[in-house]
Amino acid sequence: MQTLTVELADRSYPILIGAGLLDQGEYWRRYIPGRQVLVVSNDTIAPLYLQRTLAALDGLQTAHVILPDGEQYKTLEVLNRIFDALLDARFDRGCTVLALGGGVIGDMSGFAAACYQRGVHFLQVPTTLLAQVDSSVGGKTGVNHAAGKNMIGAFYQPRAVIADTDTLNTLPDRELAAGLAEVIKYGLIRDLPFLDWIEENLPALQARDPAALTHAIYRSCLNKAEIVGRDERESGERALLNLGHTFGHAIETGTGYGQWLHGEAVAAGTVMALDLSRRRNWLEPQDVERVVKLFQRAGLPVTAPRELATDDFLRLMAIDKKAKDGRINLVLLKELGHAVICDDTPTELLRATLDAFCC
């Protein structure tokens, strides 16, 4: 088991990473302050892991709520079912909301914990690679709105994150690949040695080798924690984590939530951001080619969806949260392993990238 502390003053918390943690409640029950726990899961994950989770919580007062699986259910309306469950169980201010599932369950459970009685405890048990390396760190919670992704939410930190690599054994290949997109991202923005390591260990990761997965999750969370620790509320440096996300969110929104996995959209969006970086003469063509090849080996898309045209992208990117007072902030690479935030990208270069990727 590896442990990492996310340093956020009085909101610091540990991430426990390893094989078999789910059944080892003795390691993580100490992070549940009260006696009431609501387990929130979805109809894919609950049949696999709910009973084991409840068994690990034996002796506490537990309740659970099972939400439908999918990004399209990440809405205020479905969120309300978590509040219904908390109130049905008559849970008070000292209760804990435990998220058992992927990013959608984590985002909604965390937001519910942030809002229930103006804030109760929150524990994350992420069961996808994406959730383990991304939403484990940063405290971003929330739901989507018909007009935009993650438009409604809160910054809210968990008491602890329990990342059991064994839960990845039931993860479909497509979702493992989507998680790898974010792992690769950490290498690209600030950790070139990690990028080298991923290129070398991709087969072990794809074979779900526990040691390789533990290292990849640890190093990803470490990189993210260093950034978030310096910029919790995303006023500056934290935006580096959005490499590929402005394009990616446009893809997710433009194709309708649930068509593309988040990590898939981020992979394609990252290639677009790298193409734009090349047009700014910061990257060499072979840098872009190297990353395209890695994404392809990982089974990730490297082109934009057919149905979106250049103007669709421009329209969708303007409403993205990263847009401030009308200007588009983009994360680009000065070189591999070194991301920067740019608000001065010439529109004709952006159009050139979009034209190259769109029909």
Next chain:
Amino acid sequence: MQTLTVELADRSYPILIGAGLLDQGEYWRRYIPGRQVLVVSNDTIAPLYLQRTLAALDGLQTAHVILPDGEQYKTLEVLNRIFDALLDARFDRGCTVLALGGGVIGDMSGFAAACYQRGVHFLQVPTTLLAQVDSSVGGKTGVNHAAGKNMIGAFYQPRAVIADTDTLNTLPDRELAAGLAEVIKYGLIRDLPFLDWIEENLPALQARDPAALTHAIYRSCLNKAEIVGRDERESGERALLNLGHTFGHAIETGTGYGQWLHGEAVAAGTVMALDLSRRRNWLEPQDVERVVKLFQRAGLPVTAPRELATDDFLRLMAIDKKAKDGRINLVLLKELGHAVICDDTPTELLRATLDAFCC
């Protein structure tokens, strides 16, 4: 104009109190950091003050949304209309949500500001006495759930509060009285000289004399700010502000939201809390009588609603946010002007009070 600063470290903000402030944008526009402002109001207040508010914001990019008036509309569903309006206007992270109305508008606007893109700026222009003396200070925002009042929400501070006493000229007498219940509460819990002042100046307050109102608002906010400044998240002392509220929330929930005004329920609930304090031998019968007389002069109820029985109260009070791990915390008075938080009230005394007030 009187100004008071609510001291909360990097979230400190001013309360401006006086006659005619609404039209004097030059005093308060400095508290709007960006250029985008969404004014949230209701269909009672908007016809009276929306155009004047928008005029005071001349030159900024404004939009507005008008919600139905009433506590029964303080729901997640209606909250979503604020998000719709923000997204329709394509407002970004730098925007400000301005609440123009009473407590319901303030609570919902503040919660929307807390959640929109995980937090935007918030400005309050309260137009009821209750909102001016209560929700102006403390940062409590949120919506109701069918199973309980204010069950979903956030602590979120405004950039400033603008309390224009002239807006009270259009306030119905019943709502002015409801606001006076909270004003009287500050005297009861910690400011006996203020209680004396209210008894003397009640006619001036009821005649809406601007100087008397300005003083009452200032002194109420000062008392609340001192408490909140020491206990922002309601872990201890802040609970003193809940004098009458545990009984009061039971009345509001038990009769269905919107039947009793919040201040009316607090007045009746306060008399119940004082009766219980007398049964604990802390107050003399004449202390209770003095307060009953003041509430009656103010036009406030001093008895529980007929439809609630003792057991209804006990059931409703157990789900109240003030209940922790099943124990009921109650705010009682050791003497007039000195409130304490008690978790050791003998159930038979509580029952005796409830029996005395219920059919």
